[in-house]
Structure formats: C-alpha cells, structure tokens
Amino acid sequence: MALLRLTNRHGTSALLSTFGARLVELLAPDRDGALGNIVLGHDTEQQYRADPGPYFGATVGRVAGRVADAHFIGGGLEFDLQPNEGSTHLHGGPSRALDRVEWRIGEAPDGASAVFHYASPDGEEGYPGTLDVTCSYRLTDDNELELEITAETDAATPVNIVNHTYFNLSGDARESIVDHELMIDASAILAADKRLLPVGGVLKVAGTPYDFRLARRIGDDLPAGSGEPWPGIDSTYVLDQSARPAATLWDPPSGRHLEIRTTEPTLQVYTGNRIEPVAGRSSAPHGAGKGICLEAHRVPDSPTLPDWPSIVIQPGERYAQRTVWRLGAR
Template structure:
C-alpha cells in the first residue's frame, strides 16, 4: 500500500493490484475528512466477486467491444467474451485491474507511479504494451491521473480509472441527491446490449441531459439507471473541465477534467448491497463513476476517435478529479 497526504489533510491510498485507488479522504465545508471512494479493507475483497472494478486502472480496452472482435491491419483478433456475447474492460484473468503493477513513490511530488508490461497476446491483445500510470495529489485537493503507454506492435488501447464516488462518504446509501453537470450535447447511441450503433444522439429532451446541473435522481428511473458514454464538448487532446458534481449536505464539489473524447457515467446499477470497507453495504445508485475514456467499441466504429496505437507513438491520457466545497 502507498499513502500520500497533502497540506490540507486530504489523503489517498493505493495498492499495486490493479494500480487501485483504495481510499480518498476529502474535507467537507467544515473541514471534516471522509473517504469518498468505494473499496475493501483487504486484498481478499479486491480478489472476490464482490469487486466491480472498484478504483482500478481498467484496460487494455475499457468499456465494451462488440463480440470481443476487432480487425487491425487486416488481422482479426478475438478477445474474451465476459458480458453477454461481448467483451468488457480488458478481459477475465489478466486484465489490468487484476495484475500486480510495479510501483514507486514520487520524491518530487505527492504521488505514486505504477508500471506494468503486458506481454504480446495477453488477454488476446496484440503487442507488448508498456503502461505508466502516475497519480499525483496536489495541495489544492486535486487528484491528477496521467497515463502513458507504448507498444512494439500495432494494438488498440483505451484506459480509464474506475473509481466509484459518493461525496457524502462511501457506504452512504444513495447519490440520487447529488447534483451533476456534464458538458456534452450528445451520447453514443447503443443497442439492447449496450453496444454503440455508430450514431451520436442529442441529449436534449431526454433523461440523459445533464447540460445544466440537476439531481442525479431526477430522471434516473426513466433512464433505467445511467451507464452511458457522453460525447464531450471541446477538442479531443485538450485538457478541459467536463463535469461537476455537488453534494448539498456536505458541500463537497467534484470537478472532472480530461483530454479524452468521452466520459462514461455509471450509477452503480449492478451493485446489490455487498459489504465494502468497514462492512458498509454498497447499494445500487449508492455511488457514481465518471470514467474519462475513448468511446466504447471504437475499434469497430470508423467514425469514432481512433483507439489504435502503433510502435513509435505514445498514448497519453490525463484525468483530474478536483475537490472543493460550496
């Protein structure tokens, strides 16, 4: 386990399995620190079926790939089928959330750098992929995540962090009163298997519209729970603020910035009360994820931003979770 604390008392903890963020203690408007991310007290929890990718680095390809197949330079590759007839989050046994990463505590800043070399063919992906993930905690109460990756053969890549947040504290039963804003006019339309059709559809007039900040719970039942990729406004590759979340009782505010083209909003629809840290139950709609990333099934959608990484290129991705009070 690696631990860093900034000058304001905000504390982050990680473990090397999955380069996972296990705790994030954030002050409220009165300075009271509360752990706002879901997780487990021990390694056994993270290795159990109760772990829904809590806090981990997700990949090699986060989100879904239709039928687990893609073609690159004329060669078809088959990945694991692990969600219905499709592929999710990099695989089954050796996806990035399940392997042990090398780690070093940074000397020149408050942070930890993780490194993992995924061999050619691991989980069906081509190329040896060398990935660096650097978490940095600032004295302004921001957690910055920088991803870099290189490959020795053409491959595909889409990395994210899969932290589940509850700004009232992990284990609180609901985030329905949290207020959310996402700077996106469109989402990727999906079929009944949550696979993109290739169409980008307007959020206006639908339960998916978070262009103005409002309660997550306002239309969540009409939406069937949120598990949607938002097409972010602004230029891909440019770091910009793309979302904010406010929890009225504590006053905690989370602002999310990224240079990626999309963010997946997920409201823990698959949780069912399994115990987490301190034995607290983790419920459906009891947390939210804002996973900055490329679009799902991008390798099979020629109009989506490319997910191809080639030798000599470097994959870059930055996500900042900045906390404040109001």
C-alpha cells in the same frame, strides 16, 4: 498488495494499491472540515479478487468498454479476445486485465506522487504486442488529484485505459448518490443497444433524462425503461470540449464538490446500477446507486463507428491521457 498513501496540507489523502493500480480510499473535507471517504472500495486484496465485477477504483484495460462478440476489428487489426460478459469482451478480459494484476511501484519525483508500472505481455487476454503501461497519481496542495496514464507497445495494438472510481461525495456509503447534483458538458451520448454496444451515431440529450448540461439533482429524472437493473445511467457522453469542466458533482448536505477536467473526448457515466449488495471498505454498505463513475476515455473501434479515430497505437507511438479531479466544498 502494497498500499501507498498520499496526503496534502489540507488533510486530503489518497490511498492507492498496487493490485490494479487502484484508488482504494479518498479522504476529503466537507464544508466544516470533517474528513470522509468519498469513493467505494474494499479493505483487502482478497475482497477485490472475490468481487471483481464492480472494478472499484481500478485502472481498467487494455481496452476499457465493450468489444462486441469478443472480436476486435479496427486500425488494420482483427483478432479474437476473451469474452467475460456473455459473448462480449468487457474492460480488458476476465483473468489478466489491468485491474486483475499486481503493478510494480515506480520511482516518484516527490512525496506527493505515486507511480505504477505494468508490462502486459504479448497475447495476454488475446491482445497483440507487449504493452508497457505507467499510471501516475499526484495529490497537490490545491486539492487536485491528477491521474496520468501512458503506454507504449512493440506491435500494433488497441489501447483505451480508464480509471473506474465510484464517487459518493457524502462520505457515507449508506447514502445514495441520487441527491448529488451533476453537470456534464455534453450535448450528446453514443447511441447503443441493450447490450450497451454502439449502434452508430449519437443521440442528442436535449429534452431527455440524459441532459445534464445544467447541473441538476441526479434522481430528478432517471431514465426509466433503459433496461438497467436499477433505473440509472450507463452511457457514453460525447464531451463538448468547451471551456467548462467535463463534469462537476456536488453533494448539498456535506458541501463536497468535485470538478473533472480531462484530455479525453468522452465520459462514461455509470450510476452503479449493477453493484450487488456487499460490505465494502470499513464495512460500508455498497450497492446499486451508492456511487457514480465518471470515466474519461476514448471510444473502442467498432464497425458501427467508422468516423471515430482508431484506438490502435503503433510501435514508436505513445498513448497518453490526463484527468484531474479537483476537490472542494461549498
């Protein structure tokens, strides 16, 4: 595992790893200028290998999300995958998903960028076609961390790649994210069963604990009885695609603020409900509710979602997504 650090003129810096093309550390200033690490993670590759389940900071795929019964149907394709969550296929599989492999460092156009490449061979984790993936991070002097992911294939194959970073803007993983204020520009979530698999249709968030159209404290109304081991959120928000950011996050004590804009149609919001207690980066205590994922992505094909576009790409087509995390303090 090799590490690369990007730094801008404000002292903001992003530490990146070739193992899983992941964001390991993100140092950002609070309202007084003090730097703090605002993402969860580990110190070594061995720790990431021993604790793969949380997917801390990783590039996840080939298909992020859940595929029912590890059997993909969509876009004219039908094939079996490797299950790794009961009978479900989760986040690309158990052994050679994108978060479990070493990426090659590519040539960056400037010192503010890091480019990672991985060629996933035909048949890896059951997926057809060789998939060439590029993941690029760029840290600007406007305190924006830009993420661009592209992929091309030599045979029809599904692609839905996301970044699985957990944010805790306090800069102290001993603190929970329940006191953060969250806004999500979404009027609906995908309807799902207890296995978090889509059942068809959407649920309007109005009048429910899932409504974050106006910024509010996360812990004010967590969805009790959701079946989660910690009473948090793990839902797919269908973005309204308005002029607003897809989401904003604010930690009042530190003043740190995060704004997310993306090309993607949905945001998977996960409050770390199933993170087992573990000593994370610099021995920081990680556990349920210590970080929140705001994952921009597409919706994997499912017979229950016939009206959603297929995520299958063909030879000659290019998968591309762009997400920007804008950091600030107030």
